[in-house]
Amino acid sequence: MSQQTQAKTFEVEKIRKDFPILNREVNGYPLVYFDNAATAQTPKQVMDAIVDYYSNYNANIHRGVHSLSQEATDKYEEARIKIQKHFNAEKAHEIIFTSGTTHGINLVANGFSSILKEGDEILVSAMEHHSNIVPWQMLCEKTGAKLKVIPMDLKGELIYAEFEKLISSKTKLVFLNHVSNALGTVNPVKSIIEKAHSVDAAVLLDGAQAAPHIKADVQELDVDFYVVSAHKMCGPTGVGVLYGKEEWLEKLPPYQGGGEMIATVSFEKTTYAGLPHKFEAGTPNICGGIAFGAAIDYMNEIGFSEIAAYEHELLEYATAKLKEIEGMKIYGEAAEKTAVISFNIEGLHPYDIGTLVDKMGIAVRTGHHCAQPVMDFFKIPGTVRASFSFYNTFHEIDLFIEAIKKAKMMLK
Template structure:
């Protein structure tokens, strides 16, 4: 059975006090907290098996290499990739986006088209803009409606034989909207376009089946799913990864080097130049194990309960406007208080020992669409409680009273 109070014991940081009050952590969309098993796994790596991988015949190197590759296989199984070599270790989602966008420089020409959505994080906008500047390709945008949902009929109209890649997030970090990515993938494929999915906000809440989705690329970060910062995954279909050139040059990504010519290693090493963040790669597998031990059905049920309760309670306060009311949402509530800047309200909420995020959430086009400077964002994880939401409500009422 799912016992949130028992689960909270796994997270040491949740036991601390801030400003003399128990911490309420509602900034999970920015980064999640880490359970003991993840923290212990980091320590165990450095105390017991710290050695460089893939290069040594000595025992520690072999043990470290095995642990790293076992983690790759664990993640392959988790996302249902066909081959382990389609799973690339990265420093996070941003690196995955940049790796693919950089590689597409060799595949695009002037007049080709790249489609992004209006719901994207800056990290899934800027690299594609840079790609278009390098190649002369044209960037097109899937528009959104007032609920924070993509306008699929207009997406259909954007697609053409000029479309070479469509890139969209699985879940919006700013609004919590769950995008219909299977529809987007299938439609883009009907025009011969590749599809890149930014899964950074999705993987804490669901298990992406990359083969069922049939996406060409899927990227995510470890630190949003109870894993270490500086860890991430880029999944790519074998045929696409073979088309792309190496992203970086250096050790490990080569087959043979001479001053006349260098030949490159096969997958996945072709894209993994230099000494990686070995500990983070290994411990990301630990985090995946932990989440699966909780069970994603349990995670989704708890987070749905928190989303529904938080939405209902916030809307009881006069002057609250929730930004992003999509039919399909995850446990994110972005909201504003009439006449009060989100930063000002967030400062008071912070003094009540409640961690929320304020600002544009690296999604300025969304804020421009709604003509607002930003929002207060409360993002819930499975280890949060309705009692904590009650404290948020008290803090919002206090901020409203003080600033009105």
């Protein structure tokens, strides 16, 4: 499909009107926001949900008999159900509200500290975000378990044959990202989950980068844990969810102690509440949870298959244009990837490129993208990362390409 045909079928200009920030200028130029893998922009519909909460029914939840508390509780639990249905979790109490992906990962890692023992093994992939490396290293230090790494190749794809060699009866946990934040690679998670389950190992998927592009079905995947952040999906920062199979959530001890997560408390003994409250100590980000539900509604109204098709066109168009630039090196050319391009230009530091294109109104990410082992694998200090969303346009890509060319001329 040509870019013109795709642009006609996907009403991107209509969608862009929902995002006030896209109307602003940066350094005298129209903003071109290509840092969506770090955080997505927020539509008016989500902002309206936030304003509505604080304007009309701001109250603490689950604890009050008064009308505002009951209304806030209803809205918060409605958001949980929206998220349950979106990810096709079997039960609403399998959805645990967190502060984000990192919180969800640490919650699970903390729980497994009482399950693992010396000699057990944990597998992670070579392309993980630091938040899916450091908690497992800490867990291994506590328990005596060993951390092993599934290697990747120069295309930015995991080497499945090596994974098959690593996994064994000693493997208790497998953790990997559904989509790489640094490379955009979509990992073969279904096959990995099946193989892990064949040795009775649990699997956690970091869905932070997948969720904005792929409508993950946790039952179809048969994954044990799935973690996401709202701000990657047009929602607010500071809120996310952990999906966990009920049987696993029942096994894990509470992550934090406090109000809400208890059934009874005395100075002699405390008993814990059932799911999901067992893992939701204290006053939650009520407004954030409700706004996350609004963001899920917004993206589903556009349609995830439509979003994926349009973003793929953007990816192909930008990739082809970038490859025309002399000295261009793209990292991560997997057969299946989301709308992320990590690249360098020979002889130029990525930070310098990022700084110069910002002067022309282009927002990109530079550095190691919290995936330093990936950069070490390619023997580079970092990359320029352009990441696209469904509200970006082909015209913005053209402006980006011109800015890159200008930056290259200035730095040579």
